[in-house]
Amino acid sequence: MAGRAAAERIRKAIALVNSVADGAGDEDITPTEIAEAIRDCLGLGEVDQVANVRRYLGEALDAVSDGMPADFVAMTLYAALGALREGGPAA
Amino acid sequence: MSSAEGRGRTVDEAVDAALIELKESRRNVDIKVISETQEEAVVEVTVIDNAAETATGSAPAPANGKAEVARGLVEGLLKHMGVRAQVTVRPSSEPITLDISGRDLGALIGWRGETLRALQSVTNVMVGRHLAEGERIIVDVERYRQRREHTVREIAMRAARQVKMTGDAITLDAMQPFERRAIHLALEGDPDVTSGSIGEEPERRVVVGPRKPAAE
Numbered sequence: 001m002a003g004r005a006a007a008e009r010i011r012k013a014i015a016l017v018n019s020v021a022d023g024a025g026d027e028d029i030t031p032t033e034i035a036e037a038i039r040d041c042l043g044l045g046e047v048d049q050v051a052n053v054r055r056y057l058g059e060a061l062d063a064v065s066d067g068m069p070a071d072f073v074a075m076t077l078y079a080a081l082g083a084l085r086e087g088g089p090a091a
Numbered sequence: 092m093s094s095a096e097g098r099g100r101t102v103d104e105a106v107d108a109a110l111i112e113l114k115e116s117r118r119n120v121d122i123k124v125i126s127e128t129q130e131e132a133v134v135e136v137t138v139i140d141n142a143a144e145t146a147t148g149s150a151p152a153p154a155n156g157k158a159e160v161a162r163g164l165v166e167g168l169l170k171h172m173g174v175r176a177q178v179t180v181r182p183s184s185e186p187i188t189l190d191i192s193g194r195d196l197g198a199l200i201g202w203r204g205e206t207l208r209a210l211q212s213v214t215n216v217m218v219g220r221h222l223a224e225g226e227r228i229i230v231d232v233e234r235y236r237q238r239r240e241h242t243v244r245e246i247a248m249r250a251a252r253q254v255k256m257t258g259d260a261i262t263l264d265a266m267q268p269f270e271r272r273a274i275h276l277a278l279e280g281d282p283d284v285t286s287g288s289i290g291e292e293p294e295r296r297v298v299v300g301p302r303k304p305a306a307e
Contacts, residue, residue, distance in 0.1 A: 016292050022268035026295075069216070071216050071227075074209070078213075
């Protein structure tokens with residue numbers, strides 16, 4: 001899969017979002033931490049090598065800022081991960 | 092729904108005794124540890140197989156508008172994905188739980204339940220406007236989630252026994268939030284051990300340790 005490092009960071013961001021949604025009750029994750037995890041992904045050059053990955057990550061970041069439900073953020077991050085897996089070249 | 096009480100020297104033995112009485116396999120039952128001492132463990136094992144209940148003609152799940160909307164949407168989604176599977180609403184479950192069953196659904200579960208978790212996210216986004224704030228839909232494929240919860244609860248019990256014997260804390264493997272919650276809930280009533288978590292997602296791990304006496 002293209003962009004292994006990017007995929008790992010996206011997975012981390014997804015895990016953080018899922019923790020908020022599923023609530024194990026043993027941690028306190030803030031939107032700032034989720035936003036930081038997404039910004040970490042955006043900081044990698046790899047996300048520009050595959051079409052749509054940066055766009056989905058940007059949408060996920062906006063969703064966090066707008067206070068959208070965790071599942072919506074997670075779905076957008078999954079879309080970024082999916083685009084990375086498919087690995088089509090950036091336009 | 093039938094249940095049986097099992098007794099044995101260990102929890103595993105007690106569960107086996109109850110399973111023999113019920114003529115059931117572990118994947119179709121819910122296990123509750125009633126008591127556990129050095130000499131004997133007592134468990135209550137309850138059959139949770141919906142398919143068996145449906146086959147014997149028991150009443151279907153009570154109509155629930157939201158659950159039916161969610162069921163219909165997931166069914167449509169699976170159809171678009173080319174997955175042949177049945178979607179049913181788990182009776183009397185809170186929160187609303189959708190069970191997906193069929194053949195060869197491993198791909199729907201994915202590595203460590205990742206695809207299943209994604210499917211649940213998509214479902215909640217699709218059904219979101221029908222749900223109250225904070226309300227969520229749980230999606231389970233071939234009872235993976237439930238089986239996983241049973242497994243981690245057993246891991247928790249085993250870890251607790253070891254902690255009581257050795258007095259040393261044990262760090263378990265990295266787990267998903269619902270798995271960690273199952274462990275915390277399984278051990279919260281135990282007066283001798285305590286559970287907490289360390290590390291960051293997705294490598295967050297539960298630590299089971301001896302409960303320290305309250306400082307005077």
